[in-house]
Each structure stands twice: as structure tokens, then as C-alpha cells.
Amino acid sequence: MKSKGEGQGAATAVRGRGRPRNPENDAAILKAAREILATSGFDALTFEAVAQMTGISRVTIYRRWPSKAHLVNEIANGGDDRFPDVIEAEGLMAEIRALLGMIHDRYSRKDVAAAAIGMIVSWQKNPGLLVELDAWRELEARDALKTTIEKGKRLGLVRADVDSDAVFDIAVGSIMYGTLFSSRADRRPAIDRIAELIVHGAAPMA
Incomplete structure (x- = not known):
């Protein structure tokens, strides 16, 4: 990402x-x-x-x-994953669903899931690693999503006051929690319902 x-x-x-x-x-x-x-x-x-x-x-x-x-x-956190940018061609709902799907596909991989949990353990032991190893990746990912959200604002698909960082936190946090940490028997996150919550919170008022 x-x-x-x-x-x-x-x-x-x-x-x-x-x-x-x-x-x-x-x-x-x-x-x-x-x-x-x-x-x-x-x-x-x-x-x-x-x-x-x-x-x-x-x-x-x-x-x-x-x-x-x-x-x-x-x-x-490595690799060439890119945040999807389909908001102009397919709309806000398609953009959010594509974003959530990409995150889910990545963290559903057993090697990536184990590595992500391992990084949390490593950060707990040595907080400095968070900045040393991952800060720039997160900033780039946030910037990429911000570019897409700003495009949505210009197209009238996203309210002007929507904070792209909040969208990032909700999207990444909800999928990572559901995929890596949920105790439910079915750990697949409800992507459509999460997408609807994000879109209803971000779309212009009727």
C-alpha cells in the first residue's frame, strides 16, 4: 500500500x-x-x-x-500494491469497495498476516522501529488516498469537509482488525457494509 x-x-x-x-x-x-x-x-x-x-x-x-x-x-509492508483510483470512472462507492478489497486481499495472505502481527510485536519492544521502518510508507499511502479523495471533492462526489486521513484510518483499521484480530468464526470483514458506512459519511448531503 x-x-x-x-x-x-x-x-x-x-x-x-x-x-x-x-x-x-x-x-x-x-x-x-x-x-x-x-x-x-x-x-x-x-x-x-x-x-x-x-x-x-x-x-x-x-x-x-x-x-x-x-x-x-x-x-x-513492501511490494508494489497501489491504492485503487477508480473514483472518476466508477464513483465513490466503487472506489471505497476497491480500497477495502485490496486491503483485505493483502492481509488475508498468511505470510503477510503473520508478518504484520510480528511488526506489532517488534514495535512494542522497540517503538523507534515504527518510525525507522514504516513511517514513510504510511505517509505515502495516506498521500495517495488524499489525492483520490481530493479528486472526489472536485467531482462533487465527496463533501469538502471530509478528512482523507479519517477515511484511511476507518478503511485500513476496520479491515486489518477484522482480518487479523477478530474472534468471530467467520473473520471475513463485511466490506459492503463498511463501504456503505464510509460512503454515507463522506457523500454530499441530499
């Missing part, structure tokens, strides 16, 4: 110092980490376990990801 920008470039520059990275090693490490997370969860993920699965030394893994938190953050 991000867009490429200066934050990503800065992070890449920091990671790129020293010996050049081997893309094949990176891919193998991430694949092994995802498999461990999906099958055994966050606690089972260790650099030793990844090294055994891949044949890549722990030194090499540490050189790319200095801690387990850095590795799971890549899985939880």
Missing part, C-alpha cells in the same frame, strides 16, 4: 551501501521467510531457519536485513 517516492529511494540508498546485493539471494531469502511465516508463524522465523532453507549464510542475511523486524517489515 504505497507509491514510490523519496522515502523509498532513501531507504534503498541506505540498504545499497557496501557490497552489492545479489537479487537472487534476496528473492530466495524472502521466499523462505514467507514460507516460514505462512506455515509456522512469526516466532518460528529466525535467520538460522532461513539460512538452513536457502543455504545462504546468516551473515549475508544480516547484511541485507539487520534484524528480524527489518525482514518481516519488508514482507508486511
Whole structure:
């Protein structure tokens, strides 16, 4: 859930110092980490376990990801997902449903879910990691949604006083809670009903 920008470039520059990275090693490490997370969860993920699965030394893994938190953050928050932008072509309801669906699809993946929960554990132990690892990604995601909401305002589909950050919090928070933490037997979030609540709160008054 991000867009490429200066934050990503800065992070890449920091990671790129020293010996050049081997893309094949990176891919193998991430694949092994995802498999461990999906099958055994966050606690089972260790650099030793990844090294055994891949044949890549722990030194090499540490050189790319200095801690387990850095590795799971890549899985939880990395990738090329983009917030959908269909508000002009399909309207506000379609935009919100597409947004909620994208978030749900991402966090329904077992590896991403385990990584996301692992990041919460890591942040509790070391609050500084939240800013170090994820702040720029969240800011870019919020900016992307703000651009879409502002477009909706110009089109007369969204009230002028609607706060895009509030829409972000409701959309991301509701889907992540329902997907990762709900105790209901059926943990699928009610996307249509959540979308209706957001749209009714954001649409112009009749």
C-alpha cells in the first residue's frame, strides 16, 4: 500500500551501501521467510531457519536485513500494491469497495498476516522501529488516498469537509482488525457494509 517516492529511494540508498546485493539471494531469502511465516508463524522465523532453507549464510542475511523486524517489515509492508483510483470512472462507492478489497486481499495472505502481527510485536519492544521502518510508507499511502479523495471533492462526489486521513484510518483499521484480530468464526470483514458506512459519511448531503 504505497507509491514510490523519496522515502523509498532513501531507504534503498541506505540498504545499497557496501557490497552489492545479489537479487537472487534476496528473492530466495524472502521466499523462505514467507514460507516460514505462512506455515509456522512469526516466532518460528529466525535467520538460522532461513539460512538452513536457502543455504545462504546468516551473515549475508544480516547484511541485507539487520534484524528480524527489518525482514518481516519488508514482507508486511513492501511490494508494489497501489491504492485503487477508480473514483472518476466508477464513483465513490466503487472506489471505497476497491480500497477495502485490496486491503483485505493483502492481509488475508498468511505470510503477510503473520508478518504484520510480528511488526506489532517488534514495535512494542522497540517503538523507534515504527518510525525507522514504516513511517514513510504510511505517509505515502495516506498521500495517495488524499489525492483520490481530493479528486472526489472536485467531482462533487465527496463533501469538502471530509478528512482523507479519517477515511484511511476507518478503511485500513476496520479491515486489518477484522482480518487479523477478530474472534468471530467467520473473520471475513463485511466490506459492503463498511463501504456503505464510509460512503454515507463522506457523500454530499441530499
